Amino acid sequence: MLFSTTTTVTDTTGNASAPVTTTCTIGESSFVLGQTEPTAANTGLNVLGLTEADIPAAKIVNGDLTVNDAWVTANGSSPTRWWVKGFLNFTANTPVKFYNSIFEGRTFTGTAPREAIIRARNGSAPVTATISFENCVLRVVQPDVGISTAAGERLGSFYRCDISGGSDLIDYWAPAVPDVLGCYLHDYSFWANDPKHVNDGSHPGWSHNDLIQNSGSAGADVRGNALWCYAAPDVGDVAVLEAGGFPGRDWGTSIMLTPSTSRITGFMAEENWVYGGQCPICLPLQSGGSFNNGNSWTVRNNRHGDLPHKYGSNSRQLIRWGNTMGPAAGSCSGNVFLSTPGVPAALRGTALPAAVLQGNNDASGQLMVRVLQT
């Protein structure tokens, strides 16, 4: 469990210091954020060695759950060991953090009942009224093109969670500033009939899958996660993906930044383990967008365990952003290739190259960290 302490000092004349926050961990000692790779075995209920049998019957919700002020009054702001077999809708006006719990949606017929297993879209609530998760399992028992695992502008943080199943896994926009720390993100669901992308120029109808999509935020730290950007096998329309040029199911983006609702500033992507996808970390120009400048990020000390799916014959684009979007080439540093089978021998253990400009030095150009490998 992550334990944090914020301290303020006030002098005798009433002046207060800026608060300082430090963290330590309580419980398992072998997991070090940013140094220990998250897996199924050390995230979710497995952090404390729990199983589904450790969830008391009284905390198994067979159906949808609304976490509102009355629910928080009855159950507290730090609920632990819950199992929600339905869609959770967060509407409370105070922050809530779930521990050691499972959220999985439910089966349904027709249109998906909600756009996310965890829906945190209470725009009228205070900005501080967020829902967070620690040591939780977030999965989708009935995946659907219209279901993300977690979505909304009142999402809080995710720590050491096992997250899977949605068409996107975590979707958020301002004012949400969720830190995603030490999580295992994997097995999104791929669809060939996404109504949002009917007119896609390359793959009409294919879902645009992202493990984490940020559509605007001031801050947010994505740190120490294992990002497996591969479509879940035997789910949805994955056969179309496999037959359509992606036999390895390595489609989609691990961290997709799309400043559509506001700029993305001070975003951190650090010390993650990155696998699969096609351009795993991306900040593209938004067509007709209002925030195609002034964005900022730091992408550092990430470890790439394989090469992303190539563009064209050999372009493996690991990090890419629009030339005018804001970040400088030097915003990417310390990123490396792991010595794993998915990395060509000549690249194992080496640093990712510096970003280069492809195209014109205007809004049409792109900065990218890439290698050329057939």
Place this chain on the structure above:
Amino acid sequence: MAAPVVTSQTYSKSNYQPGELMTLTVNHTDLDRKILSTTTTVTDTTGATGSTGPTTCVIDGAASVVPVSTPAVTWTLVAATLNQSVFTAVAP
């Protein structure tokens, strides 16, 4: 008047087990913080003198040092000097 500054805050360990005693050390300074030392000397009409030993007081010391944790615990102040406060609490 300057505001105080928390210069560092450290736990005694990076990891604790539930129920274990945690120690938090907070170092803090203040540009205005001073120790005022006063020595008084009295001279009588014969020229003899006597003086008090120095007495001190603190100008703009730390009135409160408040750590707040998540999950919540009760921190107990166990030691304090001019620029350092030490707390303990039980790991939840």
